[in-house]
Amino acid sequence: MKNLLAVGALMLQAGLVHAANLPSPVSHDTFPEPDMARVKLGQQLFYDPILSGNKNISCATCHHPKFGSADGVSLSIGEGGIGLGPDRKLPNGVKVENRVPRNAPALWNVGALEYISQFHDGRVEVESDATFGFMTPRNRPLDRLMPSSLSVQALMPLLSQDEMAGVEGENPVADAVDRGNERKGWKILAERVDAIPEYRKQFDALIGADKPVHITDIAIAMAEFINFEFQACESPFDAYLAGDETALNDAEKRGMDLFYGKADCADCHSGTFLSDQDFHAIGVPQFGPGKGDQEEDDRPYVDLGREMVTGDPRDSYRFRTPALRNVALTAPYGHSGAFPTLEGMVRHHLDPVKSLVHYDRKQAILQDVDVIDDWQAYDEGLEVAFIAAAIELEPIALSDSEVDDILAFLNALTDKEAAKGRLGIPETVPSGLPVDR
Incomplete structure (x- = not known):
């Protein structure tokens, strides 16, 4: 009898700890109240190639609903390509400087109020001491107040050579960026939008007919759309958190118990969106062009992650903990998109050093394009050793059935x-340019 009571007490204690670890249900109240006029305007801008230097790529190209708000490849072909996802390629005779150096992150719930930073490395971040309230890269200075980190984030890809701007000599936006005049590049894009009557009419109602469209007006509208369109808060897990114990089946409940218990997933994947909104080094293999200067750096193929923002060596190889709503839709995984399946990403967590050292590069989803060697970082044994030394996770033993439950x-x-999308993909956009469907 005493043994039964002891077991019962332990079960009760475990249940209380488990309940304490579970987050509150996500609801639409977790997000800013949408301004539907800006949401609908932002939808058009998000899908409109007018915001790229060569008018050939939109934000949606690499953040497409077909691929769970990402693009289904490890490292994107951005500016210059045609098509979507793994089928995206370069037209005959077209070359690009390089792939985009990091995996296109999914957009689920990034407009939530708790998101105070954006990007894999958090290089856009709320900062009370900053002139306009946000830390941004030095070559991307703000000149207006912005309402959210997401609206600031929306500005950044527009001037990225590999993502949307193109290279010097191709268009005035790229030329401005090459000269170090980022404000001029943004101004050119804003003037393009301002000159389109259908856009101008919508902006008249929002900012007044007497004011020219500013790039921040565009970014704010796109952020409003992203916040509205990519809210994920009605999963079976959310129903369970709201009190419906039948919302999860037995395997899902066992996986939840492992996630918040033995497997230690919730050490980092905690809180409302199953992310601590922090940065950790977990040893995801590095490949692709890296984040260094191809002309100046001895090892440009390296990606130091958060250290490139903070300058603190303790942040080497740390990247943001991804939120997990709709994670099953957003493969491949990791800052480099190294793992094409969710199972592969989960198993990497069990023994990151072993997974890193024995990584099968055939897992990388990379289109065949003529760029620099994608595998310089991985082929450099010392760099792999540095990444391994930074890993924060301890190995953990889980059975195959436990992995299946997770x-x-x-x-x-x-x-x-x-x-399915709340507004979905527009049939046309005001510029008349083709929409990636």
Whole structure:
């Protein structure tokens, strides 16, 4: 009898700890109240190639609903390519300087109020001491107040050579960026939008007919759309958190118990969106062009992650903990998109050093383009050793059935209705340029 009571007490204690670890249900109140006029304007701008230097790529090209708000490849072909996702390629005779150096992050819930920083390395971040309230890269200075980190983030890809701007000599936006005149590049894009009557009419109602469209007006509208369109808060897990104990099946409940217990997933994947909104080194293999200067750096193929923002060596190889709503829709995984399946990403966590050292590069989803060697970082044994030395995770032993249960739980984080899109893809955009469908 005493043994039974002891077991019962332990079970009760475990249950209380488990309940304490579970987040509150996500709701639409977790997000800013949408301004629907800006949301609808932002939808058009998000899908309109007018905001790229050569008018050939939109934000949606690499953040497409077809691929769970990302693009289904490890490292994108951005500016210059045609097509979507793994089918994206370069037209005959067209060359690009390089791939985009990091995996296109999914957009689920990034407009939530708790998001005070953006990007894999958090290089856009709320900063009370900053002139306009946000830290940004030195070559991307703000000149107006912005309402959210997401609206600031929306500005950045527009001037990225590999993502949307193109290279010097191709267009005035790229030329301005090459000369170090980023404000001029943004101004050119804003003037393009301002000159389109259908856009101007919508902006008249928002900013007044007497004011020219500013690039921040465009970014704010796109952020409003992203916040509205990519809210995922009605998954089976959310229903369970709201009190419906039948919302999860037995395997999903076992996976949830492992996630918040033995597997230690919630040490980092905690809180409302299953992210501590912090940065950690977990040893994801590095490949691609890296984040250094191809002309100045001895090792440009390296990516130091958060250290490139903070300058603190303790932040070497740390990247943001990704939020997990709709994670089953957003493969491949990791800052370099190294793992094409969710199971592969989960198993990497079990023994990151072993996974890093024995990584099968065939897992990388990379289109065949003529760029610099993608594998310089991985082929440099010392760099792999540095990444391994920074790893924060301890190995953990889980059985195959336990991994299966965790995967079942992660799939229960899928909001199927959100994945369909709230506004969806517009048939046309005011510029008349083609929409990536």
